[in-house]
Amino acid sequence: MNPLTNLSPRVRAWLGFGLGAVVLFAAAPALLTDFRLSLLAKYLCFAIVAVGIGLAWGRGGLLTLGQGVFFGLGGYAMAMHLKLADAGEGNMPDFMELYGQLDELPAWWAPFANPVFALAATVLLPMLVAFGLGSLVFRRRVRGAYFAILSQALAAAMVILLIGQQGTTGGTNGLTDIEGFFGYDLDDPVNQRMVYFIIAGVLLALLALTRQLMHSRYGELLVAVRDSEERVRFLGYNPANVKLVAYVVAAGMAGLAGALFVPAVGIISPALIGIVPSIEFVIGVAVGGRAALLGPVLGAVAVAWAKTALSERFPGTWTYLQGAMFVLVVAFLPGGLASLWGLLKRRREATPPAPEVGERVLVKEVAA
């Protein structure tokens, strides 16, 4: 028997986090060049979004096809502050002078000059929007495809809004050319590395938080709501509130990821928050395995890494290869990459296969 399986789940989790910390904080910075490390920082931002989707979709059954909105809210909140900081007190950001023809900073920009307000907004603003939408939607028992369509509509609407307000939002260009991060020069590779460490640290912390949530009474309730909402209702719980918490937490994570994405990549634009990127977030989670804790993280990083690697190797044909990869994973590994380990172990031990979490979910959905 594998000695690892004899350990208690708590110790295994502790070991897992230790291993994750070693990989992210020691191995990756030592092995990767500055450029590759900055790419990894970007992938980890997607992974943070994925952790939230894993909770809301994998555990809660909420197909959140509009996470781009929350990613964008967080990203814009952060970028607005950084642009204002770059411009210096009393000045307007460069693009506003170029396109806006405004005499003074718009009122809704002004509070973002305060770093505390901006930082809080990166998380609270997405959560607030999610709370507003979620309260309306879940109370009215909108679910399944309708919820997904609504999420998509929100993403599309936000993109149109941002593009239309070129003078104050930068339009299609988004907010680019960000030089500093709370006083630190982002051109400096040392500071880029710091941004990477912050992102990696946040990812690990959010994983710990999510694990705690998943293993709590609330986590059990969330899975119960996913699997049979009506029964949970009969037991006296309000499923709307249960779903709302998962949705709001996922939104907060996406917002934080967007905020961290800005210093890591140096740009936030409508191209990152519309329908297509929102779907891409979900694809990463599906590839990794949505119900497992680490599945979404692995999937998001794997999909983003594959996109970079394939497009560098095959600039002309990489989209086909990427498509083929998605088809293969969905067809042969419905539980995602996270189920690969269990699958291999079963093969080796030739024990009768126990249903995978992902498969069980799939059966349930077909049956519903």
Place this chain on the structure above:
Amino acid sequence: MLRFHRRRLAACSVALAAALAISACGSKTGESDSTGGVTADTSGDTVKVGLLNSLSGTMAISEVTVRDAIMLAVEEINAAGGVLGKKLAPVGEDGASDWPTFAEKAEKLIKVDRVAAVFGCWTSASRKAVKPVFEENKALLFYPVQYEGLEQSPYIFYTGATTNQQIVPGLDYLKAQGKKSVYLVGSDYVFPRTANKIIKAYAEANGLKVLGEDYAPLGSTEFGTIVNKVKASKAEAVFNTLNGDSNVAFFKEYKSAGLTAASMPVVSVSIAEEEVKSIGTQYLAGQLTAWNYYQTTTGAANDKFVKAYKAKFGADKPTSDPMEAAYVSVYLWKAMVEKAGSFDVEKVKGASNGVTFEAPEGLVTIDGATQHIHKTARIGKIGDDGLITEVWNSGGPVKPDPYLKGYPGASGLS
């Protein structure tokens, strides 16, 4: 349970402390910048050059032709002995019609491949996304597409037209034709919105009435409302900054509404030979375009370019303005490097002023101060055969003026 919590807390704080310790020596904003600037690898027999175009996504249809034109120039230069005795090795990357991807790939070309220069980008948004990357790393980008002006990065050379070489001549032409009013139709992104701002400023200074201004989302194919508004406005001409597929729907709707090139001509600034082919000449014949180059432009340099392009990529493939500007950009870089006698970015930039090239569009000259080029403006009429023939030109190359400093009424734009 409690104990476990404490340990995790300890782990997190150790990680955070490590991060802060490592970051402690990072430079602050505003400090003198000693970092940045990856030198290109020019030690071998070959020198790498980067090609950064969208090979997938909505922009691929246009950007692939630009990539092909750059490849043609690279191959011609290699066949003639290369640059400073070194052959060029092109490295292609796919920007995927996605602005952050452009930034990622630009950084890869500069830092991993260590290219001597990068050629490419099409949309303004992609250029804005890569601009900080090139400035930070002190590397060169050659941008080959007409754009909305109001930009002058020290590390970008703009070989397409700026506004005073395309949009302003287009308006001058309409004015000379006796048109008193225009209607503005554009896609909803930076170029049309900025272009229309310039047009409105020009119109006000020149007694031209702007009767309406409408934007459709990029890729939109729903033009019933807009065309009805255009028709109802009874404008004497339409200035069209729509991009891509939207043009197909717009011109079909335009024709079915009974509007014609004779009654209400449309001046387009984003429809070149390649787009004419995909929209269909039956909808476009007789309409006007504003560019600096057409496939039919006369001259030995263009005959040679068109022939070489068709021989390589197919007889049915037209050549267009952005392709020509991209082709020219490689030759201009070569001339600058040879004048500088070095691949060093700062030396190449220093040598840029006054560098000329006998381009397919005619003689072009680099203006060192703005890093734009002197170009001849040309108004063309789309023919039944899908080709565009020149009906007016500026008589000679126009000096680039990206901030429209020399134009009354446009002073408040930047």
